Each structure stands twice: as C-alpha cells, then as structure tokens.
Amino acid sequence: MTNTCTKVFLRRRPYAGGKISLYLDYYPAILNPYTNRMTRRETLGIVIYAEPATEEQRRFNQEMEDKAEAIRCIRYQSLINEQFGFLDKAKQKMDFLAYFEKKARSQDEKWISVYLHFKNFVGGKCCFSDVTVALCDNFRSYLLSADLLRHPGRGGRLSANSAAGYWATFRCLLKIAYRERFFPENINDRLKGLKWQEVRKEYITLEEMRMLADTECDIPVLKQASMFGLFTGLRLSDLLNLTWDNIGRSPDGGHCLRLRTEKTDSQVTLPVSEEAMQYCGERDCGLVFKGFRRSMAQHAFKKWVKSAGIEKKLSFHCLRHSFATILISLGIDVYVVSKMLTHRSVRTTQIYADIVSAKKREASNAITLRQT
Numbered sequence: 001m002t003n004t005c006t007k008v009f010l011r012r013r014p015y016a017g018g019k020i021s022l023y024l025d026y027y028p029a030i031l032n033p034y035t036n037r038m039t040r041r042e043t044l045g046i047v048i049y050a051e052p053a054t055e056e057q058r059r060f061n062q063e064m065e066d067k068a069e070a071i072r073c074i075r076y077q078s079l080i081n082e083q084f085g086f087l088d089k090a091k092q093k094m095d096f097l098a099y100f101e102k103k104a105r106s107q108d109e110k111w112i113s114v115y116l117h118f119k120n121f122v123g124g125k126c127c128f129s130d131v132t133v134a135l136c137d138n139f140r141s142y143l144l145s146a147d148l149l150r151h152p153g154r155g156g157r158l159s160a161n162s163a164a165g166y167w168a169t170f171r172c173l174l175k176i177a178y179r180e181r182f183f184p185e186n187i188n189d190r191l192k193g194l195k196w197q198e199v200r201k202e203y204i205t206l207e208e209m210r211m212l213a214d215t216e217c218d219i220p221v222l223k224q225a226s227m228f229g230l231f232t233g234l235r236l237s238d239l240l241n242l243t244w245d246n247i248g249r250s251p252d253g254g255h256c257l258r259l260r261t262e263k264t265d266s267q268v269t270l271p272v273s274e275e276a277m278q279y280c281g282e283r284d285c286g287l288v289f290k291g292f293r294r295s296m297a298q299h300a301f302k303k304w305v306k307s308a309g310i311e312k313k314l315s316f317h318c319l320r321h322s323f324a325t326i327l328i329s330l331g332i333d334v335y336v337v338s339k340m341l342t343h344r345s346v347r348t349t350q351i352y353a354d355i356v357s358a359k360k361r362e363a364s365n366a367i368t369l370r371q372t
Contacts, residue, residue: 006026006027006028006030006079007026007027007076008024008025008026008072008075008076008079009024009025009027009072010022010023010024010025010065010068010069010072011023011024011025014050015047015050018049018050018051019047019048019049019050020047020048020049020050021043021046021047022044022046022047022048022064022065022068023041023042023043023044024041024042024044024071024072024075025040025041026039026040026041026042026079027040030079042075044068044071046064046067046068047064048060048061048064048065049061078091082181091128091181091182092127092128092129093127093128093129094127094128094182095126095127096126096127096128096130096131097115097118097119097122097124097125097126099128099177099182100115100118100119100173101115103173103176108237108294109294110165110166110169111169113149113166114166114169114170114173116149117142117143117146117149117166118139118170121138121139121142122135128177128182128183131174131183131187132187133187133190133191136170136174136187136191137191139170140167140191140192140194143158143163143166143167143194144158144160144163144194145157146158146163160194160195160196160197161196161197163194164193164194164195164196164197167193167194168193168194171188171191171193174186174187174188174191175188201318201321201325202312202313202314202315202318202321203318203321203322203324203325203326204310204312204314204318204319204322205322205326206326206329206330208308208310208312209230209322209326211308211309211310212226212227212230212304212305212308212310213227214308215304215307215308215309217300217304217307218300218303218304219296219300219304221289221290221291221292221296222292222296222297222300222301222304223279223304224279224280224281224289224292225239225279225289225292226301226304226316226319227276227279228276228279228280228288228289229316229319229320229323230319230322230323231272231273231275231276231279231323232257232270232272232276232323232340233319233320233323233324233340233341234257234320235261235317235320236294236297236316236317238259238261239289239292240289240292240293240294241287242257242259242287242288242289243286243287243288244283244284244285244286244287244288246258246259246288247272247277247280247283247288250269250271254271254272254273254274255271255272255273255274255276255277256269256270256271256272257269257270257271257272261342268342270340270342297315297316298316301314301316302314320341323340323341324337324340324341327340
C-alpha cells in the first residue's frame with residue numbers, strides 16, 4: 001500500500017498596485033481544521049514588489065520570499081509528520097492553557113469559569129502533551145469537589161449539575177482540539193460523563209407575567225429583553241445576539257424571527273406576536289436590545305422580579321421555562337411548544353407537560369368538603 005503525500009508549493013499571483021501576493025498551494029488538497037473543508041490554498045498575507053526598482057525593494061522581496069519559503073517548509077514537515085501518524089512535536093509543546101483561554105473568550109461565561117477551574121487545577125501551567133486521559137479523569141474528580149470561584153476556601157462547593165455542565169464543556173474543548181489536530185486521538189472516547197441531577201424547574205404564571213409587565217425596571221432594556229423572552233421563549237444567548245435583520249414578515253403578514261440558535265446551531269423560523277414586538281421599540285439597525293448585557297441577567301434581574309412582588313427564586317432562564325409552561329397550561333399541543341422552543345426532541349419538552357399535569361392535580365384537590 002502506498003501513501004500519497006501532499007506536496008506544498010509556493011505560488012505567486014498578481015496583486016493591486018503592481019505587486020505580487022505569495023500563497024501556498026497544497027496538492028492533493030488538505031482538510032482545513034477550522035472550516036472542516038478541503039482546500040488547496042493558504043494565503044500568507046505576504047506581498048512583494050512585482051518589479052522592484054531599488055536595492056531596498058529587491059532586498060525586501062528577498063527577505064519576504066525567504067520567510068514564505070520557511071513557512072512552506074514548516075507546513076510540509078507538519079503534513080509529513082501527520083501523514084505517518086506522528087503529531088508535530090511543535091504542537092505538543094504549545095501552551096494548552098493559552099489555547100483554552102482563547103477558545104473560552106470566544107464563547108460565554110461558563111467557558112471562562114471552566115477555564116479558570118482548569119487553570120487552578122493544573123497550577124497555571126499545561127501544554128498539549130500534558131493533556132492525557134489520566135489528567136482529564138483527575139480534573140473530573142476535581143470538579144466534583146471544587147470550591148466556587150467566588151468563595152474559595154469558604155465551604156461553598158460547585159453543585160452536581162454545575163460540575164456536570166463544566167465537565168461537558170471541557171470535553172467539548174477536547175473534541176475541538178482533536179478536530180484541529182492538536183491531539184493524535186479523540187480523548188473523549190475514553191472519558192466518562194457526569195450524571196445530571198433532576199432539579200425543580202421554577203417558572204412564573206400568566207398572572208405573574210402580567211405583574212412583571214406592570215412593574216418598572218431600573219434598567220429599561222432589561223425589562224424589554226425579559227418580556228420579549230417571555231413571549232418567545234428565546235434563550236439569553238439568542239436575546240443578546242438578536243438583530244433587526246433576524247426580524248421580518250412571514251407570508252401571513254405577521255412578524256417572525258429567522259435566526260440560528262447559539263446552543264443548537266440550528267436555523268429556525270418562529271412567529272412573533274404583535275404584543276411581543278412592542279417590547280422591541282422602533283425598528284432600527286444592529287442589535288434589537290442595545291445595551292443589554294449578560295451581567296444584567298443576574299442581580300438586576302432578580303431585583304426587578306422581587307420589586308414586582310414575586311418571591312420565587314428565579315433565574316433568567318426560568319423565563320424560558322415559564323414560556324413553555326404557560327403555553328401548555330393554555331392547551332397548546334406539546335409538539336407545537338417543542339418546535340417553538342427549538343428542541344430537537346419532544347421528550348425534552350414533555351417535562352413541562354408533566355409540571356402542568358401535577359398542577360392540575362393540585363388544583364383538583366383544592367376543593368374539598370372535608371373538615372380541616
């Protein structure tokens with residue numbers, strides 16, 4: 001059996017202003033780890049003079065061509081190493097913590113928390129060659145007994161579900177790193193998950209929703225985004241990223257949302273009521289809820305809920321639970337609710353139907369002729 005080794009050529013092409021752009025040409029094509037697509041070209045961002053007129057320009061051309069050739073040699077060596085099952089040693093010596101931090105900064109606060117926990121776990125130093133199955137298993141154990149980042153050493157521990165969520169995020173990072181060829185094997189195949197504990201899903205009623213609507217908020221955009229979330233069931237991440245380009249008209253003349261949800265990465269089209277649209281304000285460009293920040297969904301949100309006379313311990317995500325529970329209590333089919341929530345499976349939505357059934361049973365037992 002023979003191996004077809006990819007060759008790497010340094011090519012030139014015309015560039016604006018009488019210059020030449022240098023790029024690499026791979027043959028056969030290689031898989032780009034960032035786009036997961038086959039490609040033959042890699043732009044180097046190096047531009048030289050097409051016809052150097054001075055000694056300084058000729059010297060500049062030579063230096064740039066030498067650098068481009070050096071990059072070509074590095075790429076070729078990496079391809080050869082991976083062609084025969086060996087990871088480039090340079091990758092193994094790279095800083096895994098720096099890689100983790102960069103990925104975390106492009107995600108959300110949970111990723112940042114996981115990164116900080118892992119940084120504490122490894123003592124602030126870890127390269128790719130250090131990331132083994134044994135290290136990952138030890139980090140899994142660490143999460144099960146880790147202190148909260150806000151209160152280290154004070155006895156506050158991560159909840160079982162927080163640990164499970166952080167572990168799932170860390171495994172997602174490992175999967176990405178493997179796809180980008182930083183690891184010779186998919187470490188996830190040899191790691192065990194953490195079980196989630198069933199928790200009570202808190203929600204507000206339709207009457208409490210009206211109470212929120214009638215209560216002023218110190219941060220108007222927080223109230224706007226929250227009420228729109230109650231009317232649509234959108235996740236916090238989707239509300240933060242919602243733009244006016246996502247809102248249009250459907251064939252029936254009503255408003256609709258067309259967006260790619262951040263959590264499931266699925267393209268959806270959802271109808272929106274005219275009443276919900278009132279919380280968006282006048283149509284503009286860019287973000288719908290300008291100035292809305294993730295941090296507002298913590299203390300400021302809970303303060304507003306309490307000022308409305310609602311004593312329940314609500315998180316911002318409870319608005320999504322409330323949307324589902326209210327719809328099902330009003331008789332909307334669970335399959336329709338599942339589609340509105342962009343759930344992949346109706347089974348995920350069924351829990352809300354179970355909550356409503358329990359409340360109906362509670363209501364049926366409320367009327368009694370028995371003496372108390």
